[in-house]
Amino acid sequence: MTGNEPAPVRVLLADDEHLIRGALAALLALEDDLAVVAQAASGPEALAMAEAHRPDVAVLDLQMPGADGVAVATSLRSRLPGCRTMIVTSHGRAGHLKRALEADVRGFVPKTVSAQRLAEIIRAVHAGNRYIDPELAADAISAGDSPLTAREAEVLEYAENGAPIAEIAVRASLSPGTVRNYLSSATAKLSAENRHTAARIARARGWL
Amino acid sequence: MTGNEPAPVRVLLADDEHLIRGALAALLALEDDLAVVAQAASGPEALAMAEAHRPDVAVLDLQMPGADGVAVATSLRSRLPGCRTMIVTSHGRAGHLKRALEADVRGFVPKTVSAQRLAEIIRAVHAGNRYIDPELAADAISAGDSPLTAREAEVLEYAENGAPIAEIAVRASLSPGTVRNYLSSATAKLSAENRHTAARIARARGWL
DNA sequence: TTTCCGTAATGACATTTGTCATCTGCGGTG
DNA sequence: CACCGCAGATGACAAATGTCATTACGGAAA
Known part of the structure; x- marks a missing residue:
């Protein structure tokens, strides 16, 4: 400790799969500029934990019981304006990406990325940048806008x-x-x- | 090293989600009686890695590109008879469990378990025991047999x-x-x- | 051997669905 | 204002689907 490191990025991890959440927390803990300050296994719990621990970045699984990642991001935007949100998902559907962007989600990545990469993206999101998985973005663009009323x-x-x-x-x-x-x-x-x-x-x- | 520990359980990890696979490998590495000797991101790759590294236990994700976990387990049974197989899954469907049991899968767990618990189950499977998630088992039983021809x-x-x-x-x-x-x-x-x-x-x- | 069940097919019929034309009313926009 | 697109509805018609009775054959069980 030299006393002049910047404060670590406070991260909230929300994923209903205990196995993944725990493993992820362990891996992110290895990065010394990231600190997992809260974990949650459901949408409502994520919201409660966010209010209690005020993270800088909320890493949300898309599919969770109670409220999905995008719903949590939407609530978070009004309740914790300083908290950036990002979505991690197994099944990358173009539609979810569209909804996510409307909820001001700053990062959208599939679970196929490596932990290293995820850490980088968390830093980027914290810095105010965006990161959207290129493949998912391409899908969303090629899908275009809905012709349905x-x-x-x-x-x-x-x-x-x-x-x-x-x-x-x-x-x-x-x-x-x-x-x-x-x-x-x-x-x-x-x-x-x-x-x-x-x-x-x-x-x-x-x-x- | 005192020289009298038993040889560690050789584990193959197969999951298409890089994030989870990597994190899981890191967590299992903490257990000194388990050794992750191979990893794979798809069904065919899992099969190839298994033949190359001859693990004691294959931990397979249910949904993978190429061939799903049960399909891999089926192939493994004939090609590597000494290798026990277990399935880890996000979406626990009763039907998959039934198929898995037919493929002589010895463990079937949702990803909601903790890493600690997973390690215990790997040990149990290696010892020749079975472990089926109670909730999934109950679902499968309550679903009963198909009335369809x-x-x-x-x-x-x-x-x-x-x-x-x-x-x-x-x-x-x-x-x-x-x-x-x-x-x-x-x-x-x-x-x-x-x-x-x-x-x-x-x-x-x-x-x- | 007789009986039952699954497979496979056909014909008849009712219901549901898909398609179209047409009508009304409302809110924008040029 | 006239025009257009969307919401909402109706009626008519064709096509797809669901339901049922009936027939036939083969294998398995009683």
């Missing part, structure tokens, strides 16, 4: 789990005929064979 | 992605009418509203 997307979302039109109509408070119209136009826009494949396509491109 | 399951699998009946008929080399019959009976057995929800139910219970 708000209602079309909503109805398609209800259709996703295979519900019959009557049920969708009730849930969306629409006439069954109207539901069929929206579904039909959405299916045509996505050039799918039926609403089920249309829903899959829209989901894959992040349009849902 | 072979053809019903096959047809339902083709139907899963939303393909129209004509296409399913071609793929299964069946008459469209026959396809509809199987789909109808399968839907009735699962008490679903249509083939799409039926497919989802069957998939969730591991009957596909």
Whole structure:
């Protein structure tokens, strides 16, 4: 200790997979300019821990029980404005990236990166820069903007789990005929064979 | 080194997520009776590494590119009979567990366990014991056996992605009418509203 | 041997879904 | 203001799907 090192970056780790979270914490602890000050296994817990420990950077898993990473990032933006957020994910979907950017997430990386690389990215995010995985970014760009209207997307979302039109109509408070119209136009826009494949396509491109 | 420790357990780690694999290797290295002798990022690579390094225990991620963990375990059983296999997974589906047991997998754990616990389980598996996550086991038991016949399951699998009946008929080399019959009976057995929800139910219970 | 079950198919029928034209009303925009 | 796009709805029609009865064959079990 020479007394003139800068204060370490305070990091919050949120991941429901204990194995990964613990391992990650151990690896990040090796970097002497990073300090894992809090850990969480769920969305709500991450929020609570963030308020209690006020980290500089929150590293959030995308899929967590309670609230997913993007939802946590959104809450964090208003509740802890000084805290930068980043998302780490196994399954890189273009749609999630889009949502994440809207939540002012500064880093978006797949879990295929090395710990070294992750540490660098945490530093970059802390410094105010952004880092988006190039492959995911390319996917998001190639997917483009959604051609679906708000209602079309909503109805398609209800259709996703295979519900019959009557049920969708009730849930969306629409006439069954109207539901069929929206579904039909959405299916045509996505050039799918039926609403089920249309829903899959829209989901894959992040349009849902 | 006193010279009388038993030889460490030789472990192969296979996970496509570099972050997790690296972190895991670091944590397991802390246990002095475990030695990570090989790592792999895909199914085929895992197989190759196993043949090259002949580990005592292969810790396989369920979802990997090329070949999934269960597929690797199956190959390993014939090619390296002395090597015990275990599966680590994020998404614990009852169906995967069933497949895994058929492949003579000795350990099946979710990634929510701690590294300590994983190390213990590796030791148990190496000693010839089994360890199945209690919650996953309960799911598998409560799901019970599939009420579907072979053809019903096959047809339902083709139907899963939303393909129209004509296409399913071609793929299964069946008459469209026959396809509809199987789909109808399968839907009735699962008490679903249509083939799409039926497919989802069957998939969730591991009957596909 | 008779019976049962799974596989495979066909025909008939009802229901659901997909497609289209058409109508109304609302809120922007040139 | 006229025009356009979106929301919302209706009716009609075609196509896809779900349901059921029935037939036939082969293997396995009683």
